[in-house]
Amino acid sequence: MTDTSAPLRKDAARNRQRLLDAATELFATQGLGVTLNDIAHHAGVGVGTAYRRFANKEELIEALFEERFREVADAAQRALADPDAWTAFVTFFERYLQMQLQDRGLTELVTNAPVRHEKVNRMRTEIAPMITEIVERAKRDGHLRTDIEATDIIFMTIGLTAVMDRTRQVAPDYYLRLFDVYLDGFRAEPSKRTALRVPPLTVDQTHEVTTKS
Amino acid sequence: MTDTSAPLRKDAARNRQRLLDAATELFATQGLGVTLNDIAHHAGVGVGTAYRRFANKEELIEALFEERFREVADAAQRALADPDAWTAFVTFFERYLQMQLQDRGLTELVTNAPVRHEKVNRMRTEIAPMITEIVERAKRDGHLRTDIEATDIIFMTIGLTAVMDRTRQVAPDYYLRLFDVYLDGFRAEPSKRTALRVPPLTVDQTHEVTTKS
DNA sequence: GAAAAGCGGATAGTATCAATCCGCTTCGTG
DNA sequence: CACGAAGCGGATTGATACTATCCGCTTTTC
Numbered sequence A, B: 001m002t003d004t005s006a007p008l009r010k011d012a013a014r015n016r017q018r019l020l021d022a023a024t025e026l027f028a029t030q031g032l033g034v035t036l037n038d039i040a041h042h043a044g045v046g047v048g049t050a051y052r053r054f055a056n057k058e059e060l061i062e063a064l065f066e067e068r069f070r071e072v073a074d075a076a077q078r079a080l081a082d083p084d085a086w087t088a089f090v091t092f093f094e095r096y097l098q099m100q101l102q103d104r105g106l107t108e109l110v111t112n113a114p115v116r117h118e119k120v121n122r123m124r125t126e127i128a129p130m131i132t133e134i135v136e137r138a139k140r141d142g143h144l145r146t147d148i149e150a151t152d153i154i155f156m157t158i159g160l161t162a163v164m165d166r167t168r169q170v171a172p173d174y175y176l177r178l179f180d181v182y183l184d185g186f187r188a189e190p191s192k193r194t195a196l197r198v199p200p201l202t203v204d205q206t207h208e209v210t211t212k213s
Numbered sequence C: 001g002a003a004a005a006g007c008g009g010a011t012a013g014t015a016t017c018a019a020t021c022c023g024c025t026t027c028g029t030g
Numbered sequence D: 001c002a003c004g005a006a007g008c009g010g011a012t013t014g015a016t017a018c019t020a021t022c023c024g025c026t027t028t029t030c
Helices: A010-030 A036-043 A047-053 A057-081 A085-102 A104-112 A118-140 A150-167 A175-186 A203-209 B010-030 B036-043 B047-053 B057-081 B085-101 B104-112 B118-140 B150-167 B175-186 B203-209
Strands: none
Touching (some): A010 A036, A010 A047, A010 A104, A036 A047, A036 A057, A057 A085, A057 A104, A057 A118, A085 A104, A085 A118, A085 A175, A118 A150, A150 B175, A150 B203, A175 B175, A203 B150, B010 B036, B010 B047, B010 B057, B036 B057, B057 B085, B057 B104, B057 B118, B085 B104, B085 B118, B104 B150, B118 B150, B150 B175
């Protein structure tokens, strides 16, 4: 990526990697709101070191998330290669949601990408047509009801990630329950329902996650 | 509410009302994050005046939202009085979501009430059993599938308000489209589907609402 | 072993917001 | 109508949170 000129000194290269690792972890667990200072301390290096390697947080985000988006694109590619359009549809969105469960930063970027992130926006516009095709294929195939558009599926994921963010601590997989309900609403043949895979939250759990501090 | 002792001077009473009106509007349109300074300026009074009437923002929130929650409780009460359990179910949640569409502050309080708001929490625990009963009644009645719990419906609303928050500027009613899909997934008799009431968002609209600043 | 490269973290700069204080204005009662 | 009480405005202080730099010291490299 950045190998122009200056070959880094051994300790500097090691610290750079530590910073990337720390940033990956913190973006995933806390979201993109973490500061470069947080990242530096978590990496066990001084703040100065962080700022010498990366001018600011944006640069770090661009460096790390191109790879994440690449994974999404790969999953979409694989879905398009699957001969079964409905399985492909379900599997892709499950995978997509799971990636977001494991990386809050990814969710923030897909639901709310600041325009300044060129790379991120380029990846988004690369992925969008693949998602549309996954959806259209499931419709053509007769498994997905035809009055649903790809944009609806996108908003479904936005809603589900909001639920995910609340329930993550208490029942990380809960969102799959609502995803199953959505699938039952999306299916062209409504009688082909399957059982919900995960249990509901109890009233106490619900109360807990809707009450702060 | 606060009529203990001191009858306010005429100008003071007028300013107090202006502050309440401004707060109502700003909480509804911007959410609870607005500052007392914002509210004071929007009311056309000085900051000092705001702080003389209300010790802090919390006090103002308590004063205003007890009424809002009362409206939710009333809607639930009316739903429980409706002889048709499914209509009651659909109508209540539509009304509940619409109230949230019109008041971001309400959404913030129901999805994330800070524990310090005693009144708000009291109202929430007053409303919760009514919601449970609306859901249970629809199940007993044979219209709502029996593997769904009231907590699932709560999380549905949390997801839908997240969608609402993104689409409000571009197509305020869009969330109803996903609500309809949910209803199709929730119905005990899946063949009784109805058409989606609102159109999808275009790709451009979707791109617009998932891109910031 | 000397120069270059890198390091740490104290610190300066910036922004946002809560809350107060006090000189001035308005109210309303005698 | 005058005068004391009540109210007013908003500049200002203080707290918090974060960004980014600077410089004396350390490590690497040749």
